[in-house]
Amino acid sequence: MKEKERMIMEEATKLFAEKGFRDASIQEIAAASGISKGAFYLHFKSKEVLLLSILEHHHQAFEERAAQIERKDLSPREKFVQWMDLTFDEITKHREFIITQIREQALPFNKEIENYFREKERVSYFKFEKNLIRMYGEDVQPFLGDLIVLAKGMLKSYLELIILDAIRFDRQQLPVFLLEVMDSLVEGLKKSSLSPIITENSINDLWKTLRSTRLGSTEYLLEMLQESRKNAHDNEEITVTLDVLEDELKSDPIRKPVIKGMIANLEPYETYSGLIDAFNRYVLQE
Structure with missing residues (x-):
């Protein structure tokens, strides 16, 4: 890790602890780190990316110490x-x-x-x-x-x-x-x-x-679709709907109006509520 990125993460951690994630601005983080706001974006694309980097950094440090325990003759x-x-x-x-x-x-x-x-x-x-x-x-x-x-x-x-x-x-x-x-x-x-x-x-x-x-990935949603097929019970309308959803997930670009139409076909069936929620959250973002 570059020294400048380490400094930004350290200063951001202090500001997040003091003000909270949402109230600590990128401008404040940059100023505390001794860089411009523009320079901040050379290291981190967003405040969310910065937060994830902080979490991963601390977790890696924890895992290194945990590995030392594993190597002990205990x-x-x-x-x-x-x-x-x-x-x-x-x-x-x-x-x-x-x-x-x-x-x-x-x-x-x-x-x-x-x-x-x-x-x-x-x-x-x-x-x-x-x-x-x-x-x-x-x-x-x-x-x-x-x-x-x-x-x-x-x-x-x-x-x-x-x-x-x-x-x-x-x-x-x-x-x-x-x-x-x-x-x-x-x-x-x-x-x-x-x-x-x-x-x-x-x-x-x-x-x-x-x-x-990965939660929300195409692979994740395709797995959910395969699991959902077990509940179709030879219902042709449901089977066709799941087929169309699968085809759309594999297409580029995904046609959201088609996804919405297929989701509407599933809404009367309680057993598909989890699948509907997943598509709304990760594909339609509703």
């Missing part, structure tokens, strides 16, 4: 504790930036930023899956989906407490505390007669939902 439990500690440390470090964005609900969810968060969520699930299996073994497989959700839920709740600074507690003890809670959950589930809430099929559906395919 037990799976010790690595998990250190990884949680690193997570809490990073959130604490960037607390002011995060709290400002939450307060103003300022993060702009354009397609690129939404893709970014979706991919990080997908990676997070797989990371928990890997850690749970290597700590507790294959015996946890029947309850793996539930344990992932419970572990992520606990972590998220304590992260929110750190961000909001609503309750004072010993953060240094938190990773060990959460690990021991997970120990109790695992033992309790293994001894219980309960059936998993999140079955193996549910997990597969979850991975499909959190697919690496």
